[in-house]
Amino acid sequence: MAKTEAYKLNEPVPLSFVRALLVQANNAKLDVSALLRQAGFPWNPLQESAEPQVFISVEQYSRLCMALFQALNDESGGAVGDCKTPWGSTRLLLFSLLHCANLGTAMERAIEFNASCRERRGEVRVHELVTDSSARTVSLRYFSAADPQHPPQQSGVLCGMAMWMRVCGWMTGQYIDIVSATCVGPEPGSLVPLRHFFHCPVDFDSDCNAVTFSARHLDAPLLRTEADVEDFLRVAPYHVVISPIASEVSITTRIRGLLGDDLGGDLPSFEELTGMLNMSARTLRRRLEKEGTSYQRIKDNARRDIAISLLSRARMTVSDVAERVGFSDPSAFHRSFKKWTGQSPGEYR
Structure with a gap:
């Protein structure tokens, strides 16, 4: 395992995150018991009569995520509601980025990859990196004209973009601070998911979903190898959704x-x-x-x-x-x- 990061395999995972996954599986009419067996859970966290033990490991949580994503055939877990990320796409995407000169080149290539490899329900109107006139900040912007029969939850799309920024931070070994964000949709009834990912102002009813961060990160070199990618993917759901990796670099x-x-x-x-x-x-x-x-x-x-x-x-x-x-x-x-x-x-x- 690379010395540039600290995988917290012994950290306890809050039960609320596990229950959210299982509720999602129920809503998708999946076999929850089978998913739990596949992830190595000896009990069902949704049952009131479940064992009082509430410790869930990073690896258990990550296995449950991967079992769910594989069953859905969507590695975004439904976060990007207007398209699917077919199983195995993230691994191929990361391998395709390893030899990019810097993060800016990698993010542009990822935009190309997503345009050609994701299964979409609607036309993508905006997916781009835009640097402001002062060249101090850059925004990753995304908006899709989704199928009206399956409108995405725009706040979920924004959370999906925040997850991608955590992957970008892992690739460079840097903490990428999102300084502002905008959301196409109205303010959701619950702000808990957005507050988890965004410790900055979020403007709603905007013309585009966007996350803004320092443009200096675009020049950061990528530090990862193929072996690092394999190690990361084993516990990526935890570090992308719950707690970003603390890089020693x-x-x-x-x-x-x-x-x-x-x-x-x-x-x-x-x-x-x-x-x-x-x-x-x-x-x-x-x-x-x-x-x-x-x-x-x-x-x-x-x-x-x-x-x-x-x-x-x-x-x-x-x-x-x-x-x-x-x-x-x-x-x-x-x-x-x-x-x-x-x-x-x-x-x-």
Whole structure:
């Protein structure tokens, strides 16, 4: 297994993700018992009388995903509602990208691959990479005129695009921060899936589904080999859907690890950080610029992600959350959170 990434095979998978897969299998009228046997589950998580054990391994979850996708003959798991990704397509796609010079070339080739190899219900009107006039950000845009008999859930299409960006991050060993997103459809009744993938503002009723990120990532070289692809595919569903792989190559990931989860105290200065990473200030700035980020942005994103996690799960007041992520002034936290997510902390909760 490559040394550039950490596969968390012993991480417990939340039961809610497993149940969501089984509900999807039920809705598709598949044999749930057969899928569970194929994935090595000794019990059915949908049954109230199931064993109290709730630990599900990364490999079990990934096997269940793959069993479902194979039964559906759709490796996107229905996320991209206007087309199917036939079983085996992802493996062939990744192999076809390995020798691309950089991520930009790989993403353009993936657009070509998808146009020729996916089974579609409607005409694709937009599928392109567009760099903004300042050349600082780039948007992956997608919109299809789907069969009106089978209209896609546009928020699901957007989540599918976020999953693809996680694959792109794995290919380059970089953390790709999506800074904004747009969705063709109206705001869905539940924002939980979108919040899982997007820690940034999402604009609805747009003319195109799009994810926007730093254009510097397009120049990143691809780091993977055929052996890496085989290792990745074994647990890809977990890392694409639930938790992206933490690459040891990415300087962003290393700094996030140094910052930890409690940002209430003083964070290291840039000079202190260079000592912790054993590199010069010039080298660190160059590495950060290469990944399309900065130390300040990494700190802001860490505060954002921890605040989102605490607001979603912990029984803490907004003021307590603000203090936990380093804001002594709750009003400043409100302003920052609104800038990060497009919602106030209260609205988000």
